[in-house]
Amino acid sequence: MIGFIFECGPQGADKHVCEYLASQLRPGVKLISRTMDNKLKLLAGAASVAKSLLDEGCERVLIVWDLRPAWPDKKEKPCRAAERQTLLDALTKAGLQGQPVYLVCVEQELESWLLADETKLSAYLSTDSRAYSAPRTRRPDDVVNPKSRVMKYFKEARGLRYEDYVHAVKVVKTGTVNPQRLRQSKSFARFEDKLSC
Structure with a gap:
């Protein structure tokens, strides 16, 4: 336990x-x-x-x-x-x-952890009609405001407002860890x- x-x-x-x-x-x-x-x-x-x-x-x-x-x-x-x-x-x-x-x-x-695996962000933000490719972040812990970067990707890809309590776990659950x-x-x-x- x-x-x-x-x-x-x-x-x-x-x-x-x-x-x-x-x-x-x-x-x-x-x-x-x-x-x-x-x-x-x-x-x-x-x-x-x-x-x-x-x-x-x-x-x-x-x-x-x-x-x-x-x-x-x-x-x-x-x-x-x-x-x-x-x-x-x-x-x-x-x-x-x-x-x-x-x-x-x-x-x-x-959100530093979300940026660490851009394949999950890309998969979550892609739709049947439009693929989205989140940029790779080599040192996610060095990004000063990772939440704002994730918000930017959500807006670019699907016009969505990123809400951590809703979206973070959904991104992490996309595909395998x-x-x-x-x-x-x-x-x-x-x-x-x-x-x-």
Whole structure:
């Protein structure tokens, strides 16, 4: 059993995409997710939620958050190192140092993973009457605003407004999961590694 803690709400894109990918990468494993609504609440409360998930029998817990969430909590520039340290300090205070609790900061946001496999974006955005070819993004974690890039592709291809909570999991479910392509995102590679390390 794997536990997840997300910064989004119960219907958030991060939750649905990560659960789907985990089910494909670790078939048959039971998944339990807890959502914290935003990054501030995740940073403040993830340690106690992780302890509860371990107490419920999870073999490991992944705390997953976006470096640049769609609804930032602060006006200052986000810092992965500072956020990581906040979580590590909270885990230590909760007596979870050395326990199988892993931190996965998605850089920059979930759409980085969508950009990592342009074949899925292309397949989802193509129609019977018009094929669409999303450009390849070699370093998706370096794209400063991946959500706006995905929005641009949706508009170009089908005149659609991209809504992460609706479309992200549909894109990921298009075709089979190709971990090799997704590993172009280092944060996805960390997510994959922590599912079974």
